[in-house]
Amino acid sequence: MTTRAGIGYDSHRFAPGGPLRLGGVDIPGDVHLVGHSDGDAVAHALTDAILGAAVAGDIGEMFSDRDPANRGRDSLEMLRAAVARAHALGWEVAHADVSIVTERPRIASHRDGMRGALAGALGIDAAAVSVKGKTNEGMGWIGSGEGLACIAVVTLARR
């Protein structure tokens, strides 16, 4: 079976006022992520990982932050569009793995909700979607709570 791997990275800044949209889930709390879209860094990193594996451009080219149509856009919709672009090129998503680097919130209690939401957008079983959380040990801009970062790896297989 022919497979390809792609990597995606994204980061967004926190601002006051919840909920926090992350991994397709609304997490109650007192902060959200600032973005032209809904700021869902997990969905954005996965979108870029798919496009990278398919050698099919990047999220900024697909969804320009200068286009008013993308303001407040549901990032799972962007993820679905990347999956569709990969499909059109003969690829399907086989597996996705995500690391969220943040001091808050703790990811563990939201992990399965995110896996389900992301699996729905990816069109695969939640058993093939991994979500992991870790802190930055208090260091740097993540450690100070300025924002969070996400790294994603996706495997595509020939349809």
Ligand code: MG
């Ligand atoms: Mg982003």
